[in-house]
Amino acid sequence: MEDCIFCKIADGAIPCKKAYEDSDSLAFFDINPQAPVHILVIPKIHIPSLNALDEGNIKLVSHLLMVAKDLAREHGLSKNGYRIVVNTGDAAGQTVHHIHVHLLGGRNMGWPPG
Ligand code: AMP
Ligand code: ZN
Numbered sequence: 001m002e003d004c005i006f007c008k009i010a011d012g013a014i015p016c017k018k019a020y021e022d023s024d025s026l027a028f029f030d031i032n033p034q035a036p037v038h039i040l041v042i043p044k045i046h047i048p049s050l051n052a053l054d055e056g057n058i059k060l061v062s063h064l065l066m067v068a069k070d071l072a073r074e075h076g077l078s079k080n081g082y083r084i085v086v087n088t089g090d091a092a093g094q095t096v097h098h099i100h101v102h103l104l105g106g107r108n109m110g111w112p113p114g
Contacts, residue, residue: 006098010044024060025067025108027103035080036106037075041068048098050088068103085113 008014009028016028019039030038041064047053053061065084072082082105087094 003027004096006040006042006096006100007046009039010042013016019071020067022067025064026043027067027071032104034102035083035104035109037077037103039068039071039075041071041101041103042098048097049094049099050086052099064101068101069101072105075105077103079104083109 005014008025009016016026018026018028020027020041023044025041025043027039027041030040043060043064045060047057068084072078082103085102085104086099087102
């Protein structure tokens, strides 16, 4: 996707502070962190949102969650807890239309989220 900022980050055309990378996924620190640890995990292929997923994406989406879980452990969040968020659509506040998993931790979270 030509105009997608996360595709450009995945391509290396826009820099990021990388937290993890493999052939299918990339994780990088959010530019506007909402918690002491705020990492985004994305697929390298362009998928606009959860709404666009189909059965063929099951392995990839599972992989994104595994990466988030491993990063949580790596950043010392596993014991106290952390939050995984996938904003989907306008009402949820999705601003980048390339599916991404937010990993947030390092502080106590409120519920319900705003
Ligand atoms: P969402 O609102 O769920 O679509 O989340 C998009 C997230 O991407 C926000 O938390 C932004 O701060 C973050 N973001 C946007 N541009 C960049 C960038 N160039 N590098 C890192 N994070 C970004
Ligand atoms: Zn994209």
